[in-house]
Amino acid sequence: MITAAINDNSYNIVLLLHLISIILGTGAVFVTPVLIAKERQKLVSPAICEQVMGQLISPSLLLGGVFGGALVGMSNDVYDFGQTWLAIGGALWMIAVLCAVLVFPPTFVNLPDFTIKKSILSGILHLALAGMLVLMV
Numbered sequence: 001m002i003t004a005a006i007n008d009n010s011y012n013i014v015l016l017l018h019l020i021s022i023i024l025g026t027g028a029v030f031v032t033p034v035l036i037a038k039e040r041q042k043l044v045s046p047a048i049c050e051q052v053m054g055q056l057i058s059p060s061l062l063l064g065g066v067f068g069g070a071l072v073g074m075s076n077d078v079y080d081f082g083q084t085w086l087a088i089g090g091a092l093w094m095i096a097v098l099c100a101v102l103v104f105p106p107t108f109v110n111l112p113d114f115t116i117k118k119s120i121l122s123g124i125l126h127l128a129l130a131g132m133l134v135l136m137v
Contacts, residue, residue, distance in 0.1 A: 011074050018067035025060030026129050028053050029100065033122070054104040061100050065093040089135045092128045099125035 032053045036046045072079045072086060079086060099121045102114045114121060 006075055006078055008074075011071070014067055014070050014074060018064055018071060021060045021067060022064035025057050025064055025100070026133070028057045028060070029104075029125060029129060032057075032104070050104055051107065054106045057104045058097065058100045058106050058109075061093070061097050065090070065097065068093070085135050089132055092132045092135070096125055096128040096132065099128065 032049060035049045068089075072081060081087065081090070101109060102111065103118055103121045103125060105111045
């Protein structure tokens with residue numbers, strides 16, 4: 001049973017949700033270091049910035065991947081998880097979500113402190129998001 005097809009209304013709604021969540025998550029990841037650097041000018045507190053971004057980044061990236069997977073399922077076999085670019089994109093998505101949760105932990109998740117590894121994880125997160133951008137475009 002086909003519930004949607006490419007360019008069908010339900011497919012386009014899921015595509016819109018996918019794009020919005022990825023733009024929110026990725027944009028926040030790339031703007032957060034700039035906001036934290038502005039702390040010297042007393043524009044924003046780094047702790048508050050990381051806390052607010054933790055509420056936005058991880059859930060947005062997680063939902064972006066879920067909506068992306070739904071798009072593959074709704075594509076009526078035009079896209080398949082066996083395609084190399086989707087397999088690599090899925091692996092990069094899992095890496096990005098893991099790094100996002102460790103670098104910007106949401107307040108509703110209780111994780112150990114990864115402050116020592118934060119710069120490495122942040123770099124991996126940025127590279128994974130840049131790689132996904134290249135794959136998806």
